[in-house]
Amino acid sequence: MNSLILQTATRVLVALILVFSIYMLLRGHNYPGGGFIAGLIAASAFALFAIAWGMESAQSALRIPPGNLAASGVLIAALSGMLALFSGDAPFSGQWLRLTGDKTTGGISISNVLIFDIGVYLAVLGAVLTLIFALEEA
Amino acid sequence: MSWLLALPFLIPIFTALATFPARARPRLCGVLSIFGCTLLLVVTIAILVLVESNGTHAAQMGDWAAPFGITLVADRLSAVMLLISGIVGLCVAIFALSDIGKYRVKLGFHSFFQLLLAGVCGSFITGDIFNLYVWFEVMLIASFALLVLGGDRIQLDGGIKYVALNLVSTLLMLTSIGMIYGLTGTLNMAQLHISLAAVDNPAAVSTLAVLFICAFGIKAAIFPLFFWLPASYHAPPVAVTAVFAGLLTKVGVYALIRTFTLIFPNDLGFTHSILLGTALLTMLTGVLGAAAHYEFRKILAFHIISQIGFLVLGLALNSPLALAGAVFYMVHNIVAKTNLFLISGTAQRLTGSFELSEIGGIYRASPLLSTFFFIAAFSLAGFPPLSGFWAKLLLLKASLDQAAYWVVVVALVTGVLTLFSMSKIWAEAFLKAHPKDYCKCLGDIPRYERYQRLLPVALLALITLLLGLVPGPFIDYSLAAAGELLEPAGYLGAVLGLQTQ
């Protein structure tokens, strides 16, 4: 679509939507949000880009083929479940790395749930973009 | 221990992820795929040994106690199904090296194939009904992709019918799982066994039972719900059809067996009558369809339906002997059926077509391949001393014990018609001279390809012979598996008596 208004607005909007998707991804840890919805939001940014600037520009803006993105997302998600191997727990058990504080007082911690969510984010983004690009070419 | 039970689906998933970036290099991809399948086979053997020596095993994923977390359970039935999936997976992975062209490998054939194996193994090992649904979907999406991979016209046409009808089954399954949760408040199959028995609402339970028969019946291709199978199974490359024929429909039957022995109480008389009626009709329509066709793979595809009938018959008769017969038949059938499809692929390579009227002369050109076909085909028809004979004998004995003589009659008629179709293939493709051209012999195809095509066929034929010549231990195992199915105390104990770490 060759529209000046859309193209100009897209430049700003795509960046905003992508940042918002990261926000949703991280927010999903304790509140509504999460990897799936964040992945969809990020995919919508690239879809908007594709509508405004064309398929080729969107693909080159993404830099990585969406299929690879999806596969690496699944890999990250699957590996996050394997982290339990090191602590001797059952597969897919939650693993927590506390940076500050302890279990009773709260504080900041990193968990494999977050890694899983990042994997889901990439998988959803890759899968949806694969589909959008395939449909656009058909 | 809990890791061992998770490996049957973890290995294929990681193999799929490993083959995906390597898809531009077919050789490397093939090696990775075979390596993954070998590993899977080793793990399934370990699980079988463990179950055979220590009884039913259960594991909790993520340390959530049963019945709240996802449970993996390996009992005798699961263990043998896993083992047979491992064998079929390895054989087809080897066969695919020569059967699947570079073009399809580049599109990700090996990744989807491994994903399919993950779905199949996951379905066999899970003890949670919603998790079963998830594995079914993993399997389904991989099978969708495999079916249309390459995008031939015939593949798209068959694929659409496959996708359209299987999506309906998915929705039915999802709805029935939602309803069973609404009734009992649990999704753990062992807990369902207890909770559903306490539900005082026969109408709702009956409705659910019928919903489950429809949902799994479409997957298993039983009588009025099988139309997607002959429409699509002959469309993709032979390696894909072989793994579909061996494993996919059997997962549906496995789910039926699991549901109607573990979840629904046995005194639900009418469900078993429905199953019995559909089993007999499935047996007959399958062979009649096969008798009408003159294409190698279409005949085999209709026979899948007929043999699903035998499996459901074993479930419907609902006696220890009948269930043992079903288990034995399932193992025999997966091996023989996969083998026949693989042989049909090599036959097409040698003669140039799948149409029986256009091919011939294989017996003269390559007696070895003909011997393998003979073993697989006449085992399927139930000739002693091949494996199919014992499988059918167990089922017939079980029907005679219940004085169900008309079941025996239908089974025998089906057997005769099976023999007719197999003899038709034997006479047309193997004995008759090639009508137009001459049939290549195995020496005419490159050495590597020859090994890749013959090794899996020989292995599967060997298993068929072994099951036929030394049936004792296998029948004992099937009887033990049937005993576990009818007396789920061991299963319940393993799942619900389990403490988390």
Added chain:
Amino acid sequence: MEGPLALVVGILIATGVYLMLARNLLHYLFGLVLISNAANLAIFIAGRVTRAAPPLIPEGLQVPPEPISNPLPQALILTAIVIGFGLLAFALALIAQAYKVLGTLDVDSMRIAEPIPPKREKSL
């Protein structure tokens, strides 16, 4: 609340089945989408519709202070939505590809995999 929602499920399924009876593949797919939504809604109702707090436990507590809604049906629906999304998206791409290659969406004219056998001459 269950009654009206159950009615909605019924209407969705009826509409979906009506669409699926059409020869056009795209109508069939839309029918499936409706039924898939009906299935999700049915699970939601099966998990009991109640007015309660979201299933979150505040920091420092081990159990929720007030009754919470049942999170399991929501988790099931979320999974089912994701799976359904994937399957239906695949089906849509497949139908688009089929239309490009086969040139039709009329299922009655898709006979490549199962050709109608040529009529044989009747012999006396």
